[in-house]
Amino acid sequence: MAKDTRPDSPWAGAKPRTERPSRRERERERERQAEAGKRPPPSPARDDRRGARSDAPARGGGHRPAAADAAPSVPREAPSSREQRLYGLNACLAAFARRPEALRKVYLSEARIGALKTVLAWCVQRRIGYRVVEADDLDRLTASRHHEGVCFDLLRPEPxxxxxxxxxxxxxxxxxxxxxxxxxxxxxxxxxxxxxxxxxxxxxxxxxxxxxxxxxxxxxxxxxxxxxxxxxxxxxxxxxxxxxxxxxxxxxxxxxxxxxxxxxxxxxxxxxxxxxxxxxxxxxxxxxxxxxxxxxxxxxxxxxxxxxxxxxxxxxxxxxxxxxxx
Structure with a gap:
């Protein structure tokens, strides 16, 4: 039996049960709920470069940490005054070996994932953000082309x-x-x-x-x-x-x-x-x-x-x- 679709009917304008809301409609509904203070659980974040789930295993071992999901889409230009920015593979690895607790952010090229496997695992365990970025991004972050595919932000050591x-x-x-x-x-x-x-x-x-x-x-x-x-x-x-x-x-x-x-x-x-x-x-x-x-x-x-x-x-x-x- 067909539904009553008269203008004064409660069924007027209703969509058939079998029709699912579009993706855009679902996003709008989530926005409305968030504005009303009924924020639902967030959807799985995606890596801005590849479209891969951020909780999927990263190539070279480990998982992308939840903290990385909140990282800006464009890397920030400078660390805070309490931090120092180091770059170069040996310099960064030496700093991590001596004072891993000082690590605050990691930027690396895809080619360096394997060499920084231990560092990325540390980031995952402690929810420290890291991002896989392009060489041009690292050029801007370090103001140098000699970054060797890696850049760390760390707390400055005490004098x-x-x-x-x-x-x-x-x-x-x-x-x-x-x-x-x-x-x-x-x-x-x-x-x-x-x-x-x-x-x-x-x-x-x-x-x-x-x-x-x-x-x-x-x-x-x-x-x-x-x-x-x-x-x-x-x-x-x-x-x-x-x-x-x-x-x-x-x-x-x-x-x-x-x-x-x-x-x-x-x-x-x-x-x-x-x-x-x-x-x-x-x-x-x-x-x-x-x-x-x-x-x-x-x-x-x-x-x-x-x-x-x-x-x-x-x-x-x-x-x-x-x-x-x-």
Whole structure:
């Protein structure tokens, strides 16, 4: 028997039972319910690139975390002031190995899913967002084309005080080597000298607090993981720092381009702080005056000097030769 479809009938305008609402109608109904405070369970989120369910296994192992569902469709341009952005595969893996609890966001290319399998599993377990993005996105996120397909946002590590750095060094008269950077600020030089410092077992790097020197993403990438190995300590008062170093048995050696003692003809103190200045300007006169000795790297004379990163590698290699570990 046919339904009564008169205008005054309660059946007027009704759809047949067998007709299901369209997708658009269902979406509108969900919106109406949400506005009325009757929000239904959300539909499974989808990856904005592939249309795959976000709770489906990610290629390379693990699952996409629920936290990733809330990630913006366009990656944000900069981390918060409490975070630092690192990029480069070795730099990111080293940071994760040393301080995984600091991880806040991961961006990676599809090609890096396998290499970052452990990191992605950590993200899943702790509901940390990660996104698989294109190379152009990573270019914008890192302001570099040398990101190697991965970018991490992490909480910044707490600055290390000089006293804490010195407490971590072996006591006198055991051999110990530190670096003091007086005006060095180029991130690529900083990264390169940190890499050399890690290779030759330097106990730490000291910088004046007023310099505001920090390990940037570019420096960390060049350091290839060394930024997580070699601690960077801030000296609030340079004069007091020099007194503290002398009290711990350290001698200070200022590295100068000329008129210093030839490196290879000089017996280096076993407890030594090598002081290095910025390229061009060099180190400050007060630091040169405070040094116990001055060192010059001999060369052909064709150029005035090596850059600071190359100088560090040469100086550390000679120290290692004279005072091998053990």
């Amino acid at each position: 290390i005080a000089l006293s804490a750095l010195l407490d971590a060094q072996p006591p006198a008269p055991t051999a110990s080597l530190l670096l003091w950077l007086d005006g060095v600020g180029n991130p690529h030089n900083l990264g390169a000298l940190l890499r050399s410092a890690a290779h030759f077992g330097v106990g730490g790097v000291i910088v004046p607090a007023r310099a505001g020197l920090d390990v940037s993403g570019a420096a960390a990438r060049v350091a290839e993981g060394a930024a997580e190995v070699v601690p960077l300590a801030h000296a609030d008062d340079a004069q007091q720092a020099l007194r503290d170093l002398h009290a711990r048995g350290y001698a200070l050696a200022a590295t100068v381009p000329r008129d210093g003692a030839p490196l290879y003809a000089t017996t280096l103190p076993r407890r030594l702080v090598l002081v290095l200045g910025a390229e061009g300007e060099g180190m400050s006169e007060p630091m040169i005056a405070a040094a116990d000795l001055r060192l010059t790297i001999p060369g052909s004379g064709a150029i005035e000097s090596l850059n600071v990163a190359a100088s560090v590698a040469v100086l550390l290699g000679e120290y290692w030769r004279q005072s091998p570990p053990g």
